[in-house]
Each structure stands twice: as structure tokens, then as C-alpha cells.
Amino acid sequence: MANGSTKRKQDTIARGARLRRITLWAVLLLLCPALVGYAMSRAMNGNSAPQIRVVLGDGVHGPKGMAWVPGGEFLMGSDSKLAQANERPAHKVRLHGYWMDQHHVTNAEFRQFIEATGYVTTAEKKPDWSTLEVQLPPGTPRPPEDTLVPGAMVFVGTKEQVALQDYSRWWRFVPGADWRHPTGPASNIDGKDDHPVVQVSYEDAQAYAKWAGKRLPTEAEWEFAARGGLEQATYAWGDQFTPDGKQMANVWQGQQPQPFPVVNAKAGGAAGTSRVGSFPANGYGLSDMTGNAWQWTADWYRADQFRREASTGGIVDEPQGPSGSWDPADPGVPVQAPKRVTRGGSFLCNEAYCLSYRPSARRGTDPYNSMSHLGFRLVMDKNVWDRTHGQNSIDTAAR
Numbered sequence: 525m526a527n528g529s530t531k532r533k534q535d536t537i538a539r540g541a542r543l544r545r546i547t548l549w550a551v552l553l554l555l556c557p558a559l560v561g562y563a564m565s566r567a568m569n570g571n572s573a574p575q576i577r578v579v580l581g582d583g584v585h586g587p588k589g590m591a592w593v594p595g596g597e598f599l600m601g602s603d604s605k606l607a608q609a610n611e612r613p614a615h616k617v618r619l620h621g622y623w624m625d626q627h628h629v630t631n632a633e634f635r636q637f638i639e640a641t642g643y644v645t646t647a648e649k650k651p652d653w654s655t656l657e658v659q660l661p662p663g664t665p666r667p668p669e670d671t672l673v674p675g676a677m678v679f680v681g682t683k684e685q686v687a688l689q690d691y692s693r694w695w696r697f698v699p700g701a702d703w704r705h706p707t708g709p710a711s712n713i714d715g716k717d718d719h720p721v722v723q724v725s726y727e728d729a730q731a732y733a734k735w736a737g738k739r740l741p742t743e744a745e746w747e748f749a750a751r752g753g754l755e756q757a758t759y760a761w762g763d764q765f766t767p768d769g770k771q772m773a774n775v776w777q778g779q780q781p782q783p784f785p786v787v788n789a790k791a792g793g794a795a796g797t798s799r800v801g802s803f804p805a806n807g808y809g810l811s812d813m814t815g816n817a818w819q820w821t822a823d824w825y826r827a828d829q830f831r832r833e834a835s836t837g838g839i840v841d842e843p844q845g846p847s848g849s850w851d852p853a854d855p856g857v858p859v860q861a862p863k864r865v866t867r868g869g870s871f872l873c874n875e876a877y878c879l880s881y882r883p884s885a886r887r888g889t890d891p892y893n894s895m896s897h898l899g900f901r902l903v904m905d906k907n908v909w910d911r912t913h914g915q916n917s918i919d920t921a922a923r
Contacts, residue, residue, distance in 0.1 A: 576753045578809040580626070587623050587909055591809040593749045595621035597839060599756055600747055601830045602884035606758065610827045610853075611884045614756065615834035617744050618841050623909065624741065624749050625901040627800035627811045628720035628819065629732065631713045634703060637732050646725035647676035647702040647894040655892045659861045675699040676723045676894035678707050679872060681787030688784075688877050703728075706796075706896045719797045720817040720899040726864045726891035729820045729900040738902035740822040743829075743865045743886065744843045745903060750813040750868065750883040752806030760806045760813045760883055773815030774798040775881050776874035784874045795871045797897075814881040815873065817899040818866045818889075825863040825888025826850045851888050863888030870897035 579592035586592065600617040601607070637643065651672045657664065678698040686693055700709035703723045713719065724732075733739050741749070750760050757763055761772050776784050776795060801811045823845025826832070833840045849863045866889045869880035879885065889898070 576807045578807075580809055581623060581909075584913075587904055589626055590623040590904060591626050593622055593624050593745070593808050593810075593903075595619040595748070598748050598751065600744055600833075600840075600884075602756065602882070604756075604758065604884075606879060606882065607884060610830070610886055612830060613834050614884075615830060616839040617748070617833075617843060618839050619744060619748055620842065621906060622741075622745060623904040623906065624745075624808075624810060625738075625903070626805070626809060628817055628899045628901050629729075630718050630800060631703070631721045632717035634721040634724070634732065635717075637735050641731075641735055643728075643731055643735075645703055645723070645728045645894070646892055647723050648674050650674060652892075655890075659857055659890050661856060661858070673699045674702070676701040676896070678896045683786065685783050685786055701896070702894070716797070716799075718799045718801075720800060720812075722797065722817055722896055722899050723894040724820075724899060725894045726820050726889070728894070729902075732900075733902050736902060737908070738904045740820055740900065741903040742843065743821045743823040743845055743867065744840075746819065746821045746867050747883050749808060749810055750806070752808050752810065752813070754807065758882060761804065771803070773803055773812070773869075773881050774871045775815045775869065776872055776877075784872070784877050797871060812868075814868045814883065816871060817868075817897055818870045818880075818895075819868045820889075820898070820900040821865045821867055823865045824849050825865045825886075827853060827888075849888060854888075862891055864891045865889075866898065872897050 576594070579586065581587040581590045581592070595618075597616060597618045599614040601614045602611045603614045651674075653666055653672065657666075675698050677695055678701050679694060680696050680698075681694050698708045701707060701711075701723060703721050704713060705711045706713065706723050729740060751757065752760055754760075754762065759765060759772065761767070766772065774797070797816055800816070803812065803815070805811045806813055823829075824847065826846045826848075827850060829846055832846070833843060845865070849861060850859055851857070851861070851863055852859045854861075866887055867885070869878065869882070869885060872878075873880045880887070889895075
């Protein structure tokens with residue numbers, strides 16, 4: 525009897541404890557609805573951003589239009605099932621803090637540079653055969669002089685679904701295409717002052733950076749900034765592509781009902797850029813780090829660069845990239861043809877073709893190549909701003 529009485533007493537205590545726990549959770553959920561959102565967010569994304577204080581420059585306390593990226597250690601690259609060979613392996617990198625443009629350099633901003641300097645972009649000049657020759661198989665004959673005309677690469681799409689091995693079926697060199705006429709002479713950027721400038725080469729981006737007193741980010745700086753404080757998240761906002769059904773970036777899926785690269789003529793033709801800041805900023809206050817337009821970085825491109833960095837076995841401090849290019853995966857192009865790293869994907873990226881709207885995705889691009897989905901954003905070292913303004917920009921901007 526004593527044993528039975530003891531067991532009943534223990535069962536009663538256990539039921540009471542369970543009831544108190546249930547009641548406590550009910551009270552918490554009623555009084556703290558935010559807790560529900562937090563729990564759901566963690567369950568959906570698998571990543572929670574650390575408490576990051578977004579610091580934006582105002583032109584007095586930090587450069588206007590730029591956000592502070594605090595630096596630190598992070599895992600660069602990816603070992604996820606979505607990662608390509610050139611993204612592997614994830615490896616430790618350490619960076620100092622820096623300022624970064626909150627968004628792509630826009631058409632309006634680039635126009636100011638052109639008007640101030642009279643600069644002529646790569647696409648507006650007759651191609652230099654020496655820069656073309658190195659991208660072609662050895663012995664390729666020089667084309668007739670009348671074919672070397674100003675222009676740029678334009679996405680033209682297809683009328684029907686095609687195999688995705690030959691990108692020449694949906695890209696064309698279009699004479700007269702340039703930053704003012706992104707898809708050819710008949711196009712323009714009227715009403716698109718706040719869209720990313722495209723049809724700019726690496727050389728053009730470097731010229732703008734020098735004029736603006738800034739520089740292109742290294743590949744490591746770009747990826748650290750794109751992650752927004754989320755360690756190894758699939759996307760710049762978490763692990764779900766469309767959390768709660770919400771579109772988070774300007775990519776093909778968000779604009780075109782047809783499979784890539786089919787263009788919907790009834791919907792106005794090919795997809796294009798969107799206004800900067802149309803989608804939520806990441807944890808550092810940076811918009812469109814993925815999607816909208818690809819972005820130039822400072823580094824030469826090597827397909828095996830991450831393996832080379834990881835082989836050191838320790839943390840890589842402030843990586844500046846390799847001393848030259850190496851890409852064995854581009855058919856018909858010499859493996860050591862000059863290429864610079866481009867990051868972020870664009871409005872043309874989609875799950876079936878490139879899936880490059882991920883922070884770790886990377887590719888190499890001819891530095892003289894201008895394309896209708898390729899732009900840039902810049903960074904500034906903290907000491908550059910502080911030296912010219914006589915202050916500690918982070919301390920003052922964050923007050």
C-alpha cells in the first residue's frame with residue numbers, strides 16, 4: 525500500500541509539473557507574440573543573425589550611402605550540397621572592418637562620374653584586339669577591322685526552351701550597347717536613375733572607384749558583407765529561398781513565368797534590373813547583395829583558390845586573391861586567360877541554370893567584358909575616411 529501511495533503521489537507531482545510548464549508556455553506566448561515569430565524564424569531559416577548594430581554613414585560621421593561592415597572571422601565558401609567545386613571547401617578567413625556601398629552604383633551616380641570626367645567606357649570604344657586575343661584559342665586569326673565595333677554582350681533570351689549547355693543561344697554581342705543603352709541602341713535608361721548601372725567593365729569600375737575615392741572589394745570582403753552576420757546560411761537572408769512566401773531578391777523566378785531562358789514577349793521582353801533597395805537589406809544594412817546584377821570584385825579568378833587557401837591549415841588573414849587567373853572549366857577559353865571574380869548573381873539567375881544568388885557562389889569574367897546584367901559596388905577603408913575627416917567614424921556614426 526505504501527508503495528502504491530508513493531507512486532500515486534509521484535504521478536500527481538509529475539502531472540502538476542507538466543501542467544505548470546504548459547501553463548507557463550501559454551502565458552509566455554500570449555504575453556510575448558514576438559517569441560512565436562522568433563521560434564518560427566529559427567525553425568524556418570536554421571540561422572539567426574547575431575545582434576548587429578547597423579551603422580550607416582551620413583556624410584559627416586562616416587561616408588554617406590555606405591554601411592559599416594565590422595569585420596571578424598567567418599567561414600568563406602561552402603560545403604553544402606548546392607555548392608559548386610569552385611566554392612569548396614569552406615575555410616576560415618579573418619578581416620578588418622570597412623565601409624561598403626549600401627547598394628549597387630546606380631545609373632544616376634555613374635552619370636555624375638561621366639559628366640565630371642568625360643570618361644568613355646569600354647563598351648563605347650572600338651575593341652582592342654590584344655584584350656580579345658587572350659580570351660581566344662591560340663592562333664585565332666584577327667577578325668576583319670570593320671567587325672571590331674563598339675558594343676557589349678546582351679541577354680536576348682530564346683523563344684522556346686532549349687538545352688542549357690550553350691549560352692551563345694541566349695547571349696549576343698550587340699553593336700551600340702553600352703551603359704546608357706543596356707540592350708542596344710534602341711534602349712535607354714529613362715526613369716531608371718535608381719537602378720544599378722550595367723554594361724560596365726572591370727576597367728570602368730576601377731576608373732569610377734578612383735574618382736570616388738573608394739575601391740572594389742576583395743572577394744573575401746564581398747562574401748563577408750553578403751552574409752550579413754549569418755554563418756554559412758544558404759542565402760543572404762537565411763536558409764529558405766522565399767521565407768513566408770516572400771521574394772527576397774530580383775532573380776528570374778520573381779519576374780518570368782517561363783523557364784530560363786525563354787523570354788515572354790507579351791510581358792515586355794527580357795527580364796531586367798529592379799530599383800536598388802527593392803528588397804530587404806541584410807544584417808549589415810546592405811541591399812541586393814545577391815540578385816539584381818552581378819558585381820565586380822578586385823581579385824583575379826582561380827577556380828581552385830579556396831582549396832589553395834584552405835591548404836594553409838589555419839585562418840587566412842585579409843586574403844587578396846591569387847596573382848593570376850586559372851579556369852579550366854570555360855570551353856574554348858585558355859585556362860590562364862585574364863578573369864576577375866564576379867559575385868552575387870543577377871535577375872537572370874535561377875535554380876535550373878546558375879543558382880548564383882548565394883553568398884558563396886563565384887565565377888570569373890573577362891575584365892574588359894561589359895554585360896547587361898553586370899554592375900558593381902565599392903568599399904572604403906576606415907582609415908581613409910578618418911584621415912580626411914579627422915575623426916573615428918565608427919564611434920561617431922553609431923551614437
